[in-house]
Amino acid sequence: MSLYADLHRHLGGALHPRIIYKFLQRQDHKILGYFPDYNGFYNWFTRPCRTLDEFVKIHTLVEELQSIEHLPYFCLRLCRGAYLFENLQYLELRYNPYFRTSHNLTVNQRIKQMQEIIDVITVNLRPAEYPIIVKQILCLDRRLPNSINEAILKVAVKNIGPVVGIDLAGPEIEPQKWETWVKFLGKARASGLKTTCHLGETSIDNVYTQYFNVLDRIGHGIHIPLVKPALLKELAKKQITLEVCPTSYKQTGVLKDFEELKLVFSRCRKAQVSIAVCTDNPGRNPSPCTLPGEYERLIDADVIDFTELRHIQRESFRAAFGFIGTPLI
Ligand SMILES: [Zn+2]
Structure with a gap:
């Protein structure tokens, strides 16, 4: 049996x-x-939603349900499904700890509670009967003030070990603020965290090359090969992996058809930019949406073939932020 690694999955969108x-x-x-x-x-x-904004609204509802007392319920079920139904050996789960704090607290109290959120998640992502390795990526958010994002970064650094990386998430708003985000991501990297960032998902507007100096991976980034393929050379040089989540693009209204990914894969292949196939929000996709299912859909649409399948599977383990061991591929 072949096992898989998923590097891009949101806690808020992971549940059936x-x-x-x-x-x-x-x-x-x-x-x-x-x-x-x-x-x-x-x-x-x-x-399917018409826009990413519309998609994010339902995501917010689930985030609010995943408050501290209910996180064990969700974490256990998530590990069980990933291990039993998807054959995942390794998973990087991303979430915004601030959005899971209690809404009746003050901002400062909520910031303090983030540590408890991480503790509860860490303990509950290790169910003995489902021995999957799960590492955490904490998300900064474009909608939050700098002070809260700063606090998220701080708590991420404090929890290096179970937390392996930082991501920038939320709707792709205010692309002109790139300098702020590049600074945050640079700081995360200097503190020993790996970095990824939702970029180039719905358009090329927020793709500034300065990001490439501070990123290990890019969440989506599909508009780079689609709209500005000349930038791929830079990604290859910096060994930045793209996290490509096929079904997600249909759900958020970004792509109409899997076939549109042919160009993404062929241009990346040619430029030697590596791709990790991921699920993003599998619970929000029509069932069953699993990582092996995403590979199957890509083969079905002639985006990749069976020889490339192995290579991409291996690529996910290689580009992982916290995987130590041997991939069971
Ligand atoms: Zn995502």
Whole structure:
């Protein structure tokens, strides 16, 4: 049996809609007023969105459910599914710790509570019966003030070990603020963290080459090969891996068809830019969306062939931020 590594998966989008629905039932949550049966909820939760903004709104709802007391419930189920149904040997899970703190606290109290959030997640990502290795990437967010992002970076550095990297997430707004983000990412790297950043997902607008000096990987970045392939040389030189999440682009309205990824893969292949295939928000995609399923879809659409499959599978382990050991491919 072949095992896999997934490097780009959000805690808020990782869970099967059935698990979320059961959780809402247990809580007798008010949102069930809109969705008296599971099918209605499932269709709403997994429907393709027109824009990334629209997609992020539902993500925010799940983030709010994943408060400190409920995180063990979600973490255990997430590891179980990834191990049993996806054959994942290694997973890098990303989340914003601030968004999971209690909303009734002051900003300062919420900042302090981030450490507890990380502690709870760390403990609950190691269920003995599902021996998958899960490392954490903490997300900064383009919508948050610098002071909170600064605090997220600080708590990430303090938790190096279970936390292996920093990401910049949230809707792709205010591209002109690139200098701020490059500074944050540079600081993260200087402190011993690896770095990735949601960039070039919906357009090329926020892709500034200065990012390339401070990144180990790019979350998506598909608009680089699609719109500015000349920049690929720079990515190859700096050995930056692109995290490509096929189904996600259909769900967020970025691409219409998997076939559009042919150009992404062929241009990266030619420029020797490596790609890791990832899932992003598998729980938000129509079931079953698993990492092996993403590989299958790429083969189905003739984006890659079986020889390349092995190579890309291996690439995910090689580009991982915290994997030590031998990939069981
Ligand atoms: Zn993402």
